[in-house]
Amino acid sequence: MNADRAKPPSCAAPSDRVDPALRRLTVTLIVGALAVIFDTTIMTVAIDNLAGQLHTSLADIQWVSTAYLLALATVMPAVGWLQAALGGKRLWIAALGLFFAGSLLCACAWNVQSLVGFRVVQGFGGGIMMVLMITLIMQAAKGRNIGKVMSLITVPTALGPVIGPVLGGLILHLGDWHWIFLFNVPFCVVGAWLAARHLPEDEPAPRPRLDVLGMLLLSPGIAAVLYGLTQLTGSDGLTSPRVALPLFAGLALLLGYLGWALRRGPDALINIRLFRHRALASSSVLVFLSGAALYSTMLLLPLYWQQVRGESALGAALLLIPQGVGTLLSRALAGRYMDRFGPRPVALAAFALTCAATAPFGFVTASTSNIALMTVLFVRGVGLGAAMITIMGAPFVGLKPEEIPQGAGIGRMAQQIGGSAGTALLAVILQRTCAGARTPQALASGFGDAFWWAAAFTAAAVPLCLLLPGRPRPDTQVQDTMPAEQPTEA
Template structure:
């Protein structure tokens, strides 16, 4: 009873407290999303801009591809060091620094005078973008404190869903209506607004007592070149003699050798390694990493095939092909909240299994694609595929943080993002190589469509391989204890 003799109000039901997203987390997530949209849009816009850039810069397509390759290598090589950089600078300052570097790189790209300068400035962009892509997941998980991981993931993956919807359309419109330099100037408002919001909303922090502040230089010299070499080798796989080609074999062998050397070094160094690979003893992180790799291959490889199919087989323009891709992003955007809610309630495992089965079922029809398949039917299938991919990404990326301590979040985020990047590079390289070989000598739309069908079957295989791995993901989470804070009246009656 209260002091006035009235009955104290009952504590709020668990459903009203445990599942509620902290307003501070929502504010933090919105702030990070605004800045991250610059990186996501830039990546997806470039996916439809390379062919147009080659003509506008009066250079070959092979040379222009380095505008993407250079950015990708810088992005990937930067990711392993983000955890160390955060321990030195703090999350807020590192986010603003990464966003600032991406902003400067965007301005420099817009001012580029030839393809060589554009490639160099894209490297600057890649360093900033790689920092942001790892840090955004770390900051969200640290503020969420491991609670409601599914809902937190559904918030932070908004840019991933918006990018495929808007990026290719924006890129196609810019190349159709304006100067190519606007591809990079388009990033500027997001960088400026995102920087202001970060300065205002991100919690001030700095080096924490007891955290690692000395750079693992040996690990950096082993791991970053290893990732860059492997990704470079994969980018050279298409259009070569296969794995036997020197442009493929040398970087892949060298990268794998450096990777083996890093594993040996990291096991000796333990938690002071650049990325603590001992975290793979957590089954959730290990299985999540494998699934993120496969999903990167299935998602990004198919994202390259689809616009090529509509342009080469159906004669669509870059803008027309981009508009036909919108259902994928819409499906991914709509599935986020539901996937996050069910992940928190039932665990990652059932959500991921259902999502991958749905994705596989929606990829198989593209194996039968022809030169006259209905665009409406394909768009309907793409919507279903987007629903599946959106749910899968939330379940498997959220699973990477289950059971980890907050100080382990930066390493887990770095491992997850690197796996996705390498998987994406492998998926693109393998599917393009298959497409080129399957369509070699094809001179009719029907023959070209058959080659695309073969490549889509491989994409379906990547998805199917993920289903059994989902069984290793965490199941139903343990119920979290509810803490009821007594009112002052209640406290006055305690003895």
């Protein structure tokens, strides 16, 4: 009894708390990341306005989003090498500066062609930041309290869909499109100042070697696949040359990279052998499906309220707020339960709840109560928020510190490709189900069919949750990701 009394009261507590230094680092990175998240979500309500003010067609203005998406995906595979070459702090500040410069250039664009070019600059900076943020935080966490850490990291992801469209509607109502890009500037400036003060100094790795052939295969392959998917809307499907050529060329490049990476092993740009970790492999598939479920419904929901119910862009954005509120409220609880029971049961319950709350939209009509739909959206947000935390945190269970950058890159690429694939597929389905619809009732029926597909994406993820890790073992949680003798960062 005296021995128990002699133990410091905090001897077991540190593993249950997020270290203040880690929390400060996370907040520092989130401030900069908000610029990328808000820019992406604000743009969803600005496309029509941009087409009108730049006197161009909707097909041409879509390149403002497509070019950004392709730049984002192209740079993601190289983030691990860039971090090794420059160091995490230097790379973060450089990427933030690149996004800042791209935002200012976009605000000064004089036509659609210049705007598309400047969006590429933004995309390079944003792609680096989205991967590097997770990498730096998970490396600092050293495998501890992954659930609680992920509940902090996902703040920008949860805030973006809630606040972004509303901000976009307000900006376009009060000003013109230039302010959409100038809105990013304060986040970039404050984020860079905080990074210079709070990010730990780290030295570049000794003489890192870039996998040049891997880069020439993987980055163009991802970009070509995403480009092909973006061309599905308004085409004849996979038989259309503008879809089939880039899509199959991209798949060929990715297959070439697969053979090259298996041969090169750990020295490949992205080490394919990491998929031997069941947690990483199953989480990547789930991140792909959740990206499809999230982004596809973010396309369908505003369009349903605008085209069927006659809401304005701002009105549709306000009706989406309950989903974001549910996502925010579920983060802390999901992170706590993930650390206690493991990712598997939390993800299983979260995806089942998300699927159950998506299915009611399959029955929407032109007069369905908005109160009922907003209530269902709140429940869907609760499930979606919990699901994202578990599947974004699970890949890092069992990874070594040097494997974390590539694990983060794999997760972000899976989410990006899944979101693009889901959005493209739902856009094609919506186009065909609503073809010839001339009344709100007919349009609502077409949207209902598309919503059933969104529910199917989520349902497909439920059984895959059983492959995620179960309850963590307290005696190995930290040792799996960091040697025991290495001291914790202050």
